[in-house]
Amino acid sequence: MSTPRLLNLVAELTYRCPLRCAYCSNPLDFASVEECLGAEDWRAAFRQAAGLGALHVGLSGGEPTARRDLPEIVEAAAGAGLYAHLVTAGVGRALRILPELRARGLRSVQLSIQDVDDEGARWIAGRSHREEKLSFARRVRELGLPLVLNAVLHRRNLGRVRRFVELARELGAERLELANTQYHGFALLNRGALLPRPGQLAEAAAVVAEERARGGIEIVFVLPDLLAGRPKPCMGGWGRKTAVVRPDGLVLPCHAATSIPGLEFWSVKERGLVACWEEAPGMNAFRGEAWMRAPCAGCDQRHRDFGGCRCQAFALTGDAAVADPACALSPHHPAVLRLREEALREPSPEPRLRGPDASSSSAPGAVARSFSRQS
Amino acid sequence: MTGRRSEGSPAGGRAAAAPASPLAPEELEARLLAVLDERYHHRHPFNLRMHAGELSPEELRCWVRNRYYYQTRIPTKDSVILAKATDPAFRREWVRRLHDHDGRAPGEGGLELWLRLAEAVGLDRDEVAGLRAVLPGVRRACDAYVEFVAGHDLLESVAASLTERAAGEIMRVRIEAFRRHYPWVASEGLRYFETRTEQAPRDARFGLAFVLEHARTAEAQGRVLRALERKCEILWGLLDAVEEGSRPLRVASRVLLRDHPAAPPGGGMAVLPERAVELNATAREILELADGSRGLDGLVVEMARRRPGAEDVAGEVDAFVREMLHLGVLEHAA
Numbered sequence: 001m002s003t004p005r006l007l008n009l010v011a012e013l014t015y016r017c018p019l020r021c022a023y024c025s026n027p028l029d030f031a032s033v034e035e036c037l038g039a040e041d042w043r044a045a046f047r048q049a050a051g052l053g054a055l056h057v058g059l060s061g062g063e064p065t066a067r068r069d070l071p072e073i074v075e076a077a078a079g080a081g082l083y084a085h086l087v088t089a090g091v092g093r094a095l096r097i098l099p100e101l102r103a104r105g106l107r108s109v110q111l112s113i114q115d116v117d118d119e120g121a122r123w124i125a126g127r128s129h130r131e132e133k134l135s136f137a138r139r140v141r142e143l144g145l146p147l148v149l150n151a152v153l154h155r156r157n158l159g160r161v162r163r164f165v166e167l168a169r170e171l172g173a174e175r176l177e178l179a180n181t182q183y184h185g186f187a188l189l190n191r192g193a194l195l196p197r198p199g200q201l202a203e204a205a206a207v208v209a210e211e212r213a214r215g216g217i218e219i220v221f222v223l224p225d226l227l228a229g230r231p232k233p234c235m236g237g238w239g240r241k242t243a244v245v246r247p248d249g250l251v252l253p254c255h256a257a258t259s260i261p262g263l264e265f266w267s268v269k270e271r272g273l274v275a276c277w278e279e280a281p282g283m284n285a286f287r288g289e290a291w292m293r294a295p296c297a298g299c300d301q302r303h304r305d306f307g308g309c310r311c312q313a314f315a316l317t318g319d320a321a322v323a324d325p326a327c328a329l330s331p332h333h334p335a336v337l338r339l340r341e342e343a344l345r346e347p348s349p350e351p352r353l354r355g356p357d358a359s360s361s362s363a364p365g366a367v368a369r370s371f372s373r374q375s
Numbered sequence: 376m377t378g379r380r381s382e383g384s385p386a387g388g389r390a391a392a393a394p395a396s397p398l399a400p401e402e403l404e405a406r407l408l409a410v411l412d413e414r415y416h417h418r419h420p421f422n423l424r425m426h427a428g429e430l431s432p433e434e435l436r437c438w439v440r441n442r443y444y445y446q447t448r449i450p451t452k453d454s455v456i457l458a459k460a461t462d463p464a465f466r467r468e469w470v471r472r473l474h475d476h477d478g479r480a481p482g483e484g485g486l487e488l489w490l491r492l493a494e495a496v497g498l499d500r501d502e503v504a505g506l507r508a509v510l511p512g513v514r515r516a517c518d519a520y521v522e523f524v525a526g527h528d529l530l531e532s533v534a535a536s537l538t539e540r541a542a543g544e545i546m547r548v549r550i551e552a553f554r555r556h557y558p559w560v561a562s563e564g565l566r567y568f569e570t571r572t573e574q575a576p577r578d579a580r581f582g583l584a585f586v587l588e589h590a591r592t593a594e595a596q597g598r599v600l601r602a603l604e605r606k607c608e609i610l611w612g613l614l615d616a617v618e619e620g621s622r623p624l625r626v627a628s629r630v631l632l633r634d635h636p637a638a639p640p641g642g643g644m645a646v647l648p649e650r651a652v653e654l655n656a657t658a659r660e661i662l663e664l665a666d667g668s669r670g671l672d673g674l675v676v677e678m679a680r681r682r683p684g685a686e687d688v689a690g691e692v693d694a695f696v697r698e699m700l701h702l703g704v705l706e707h708a709a
């Protein structure tokens with residue numbers, strides 16, 4: 001098959017982050033991933049991505065503003081013709097460097113909001129930065145940048161959907177992403193604390209419908225696939241639109257793809273982005289439909305959900321090539337039902353937060369280490 | 376029709392319910408005049424700005440170019456009214472309107488005088504007469520007038536023409552305003568307005584007498600009041616469309632306009648947060664013209680010039696611009 005056109009690049013600039021969210025989408029072994037791409041490496045990756053047809057780049061992490069060279073990286077993204085979008089927690093240096101980022105070509109900002117109050121934020125992320133985040137959001141709007149708020153939803157904050165919407169309206173966000181936790185990595189470990197109780201989602205969905213009817217803001221509300229009975233169209237299909245570049249240069253089809261053993265991904269440092277996207281064996285492992293078996297092969301939903309999430313299939317069945325067990329048509333769907341049942345047992349545990357950051361980030365030998373992950 | 380009233384418009388909804396019992400002729404006349412006072416387009420923000428000298432030459436040209444389409448509908452509308460009339464005396468009177476607008480020979484009449492106004496404000500008369508750049512909102516409003524007359528009886532059709540009762544006054548104010556605020560418009564251009572200060576009151580006297588004589592029941596009186604309201608709405612809608620069409624447009628500051636390998640030749644992508652819009656060459660051409668110096672009207676005019684053979688350039692540009700506004704690719708500049 002011909003390689004699909006790359007449309008979106010996720011640049012995970014660093015895994016460092018002052019927050020310790022219990023649903024963090026970084027890999028469980030994030031602390032061992034070396035941060036070895038410099039601004040010039042990113043510049044080269046952005047140019048190649050633009051050449052492949054990429055339109056957007058999400059400058060993400062970890063917390064991307066933890067990188068001192070972020071202004072240069074933003075400039076490199078804009079210079080390559082990419083639409084530079086910052087995905088940030090809005091803490092630390094973020095507020096101070098925002099004007100410079102805008103001057104260097106930043107186009108839009110997504111700010112994460114863990115909860116509407118300090119207590120909730122501390123429960124899920126270890127600390128609250130409420131005032132800091134609000135100041136940051138206001139600054140984004142003052143600078144005329146489009147603002148997206150992103151709130152990851154779980155058992156403890158699902159009942160506060162209306163307050164999230166009110167906050168988003170007050171801050172002048174044009175879009176609010178109410179993203180239900182997807183249960184991978186840290187979130188899968190914490191499912192006992194995070195998975196919504198029966199009824200919570202329907203209540204939240206009703207509030208969302210009311211708030212959407214009021215207009216004035218775009219509200220995205222995605223059901224968690226474990227409860228929806230339908231698989232999510234993970235990343236819009238494996239290696240189909242989006243490439244994720246890790247801090248160590250490894251190019252992946254999604255944030256979590258290294259959780260599947262035996263897949264060989266390549267690094268931009270060694271091979272350049274084009275080869276990593278088009279030729280890396282791991283990137284091609286689940287591209288298109290050739291890998292599909294029943295019930296995905298021949299299913300009329302396969303063009304919509306692309307067979308769901310490969311990482312989830314592996315995590316719950318040990319085989320990344322079976323249908324996503326989140327799908328009610330999967331013979332492995334009972335595994336999801338069991339997981340749900342266990343996760344809803346009382347008493348509800350406290351979440352285990354993501355560990356503190358590894359302090360050393362660019363030890364020599366980083367590239368060799370990243371390659372050792374491939375086989 | 377578009378029908379959405381601008382801010383600052385008079386009360387939106389319909390006011391005149393049919394009177395409970397028949398009104399005396401003087402009472403009906405007072406009610407009709409009250410409709411005009413409240414709803415005639417002399418109160419429209421665009422007209423107020425015109426008369427206050429606040430229109431830019433481009434805005435004035437937009438109005439002249441588009442209003443010509445209304446002028447062309449008047450003889451059509453009057454022909455439809457003539458076809459409904461069975462009284463020779465009525466027809467003898469009403470046929471004069473055709474002569475007023477069409478003239479008795481080439482180079483005469485109201486349509487010709489409007490084209491001279493067009494030249495006086497700097498427009499090309501053939502371009503105006505060709506009607507290719509008429510804004511779709513204006514076209515809908517004017518067509519709605521002809522359709523109204525076609526679909527209603529003679530009494531309501533005549534009642535709809537009673538906006539002429541207010542036309543003499545608005546023309547006097549307009550002539551004064553043009554002389555004072557737009558001295559660059561040669562006085563030859565104002566002849567249409569001048570002829571209307573005579574014709575409109577004469578025509579209105581006949582129309583009003585006809586309506587007062589024939590609308591005797593409360594039901595008929597309700598219908599004539601509603602007909603005049605509807606006509607006021609149509610004129611208001613015309614100015615709404617002109618006003619909207621002259622608001623400058625630009626590519627939104629958040630949008631990144633760029634080439635793209637997947638786009639058709641000459642096209643590209645308009646990239647926004649979370650989404651992108653694929654553009655063909657024409658779409659890109661229009662977006663590049665939307666540089667804050669022109670509105671929908673200016674885009675339509677320029678594209679009509681660039682695509683001399685194309686049909687319905689105005690409709691296509693209008694639909695495209697609306698979609699781009701909806702997607703946030705275009706925004707109004709001020």
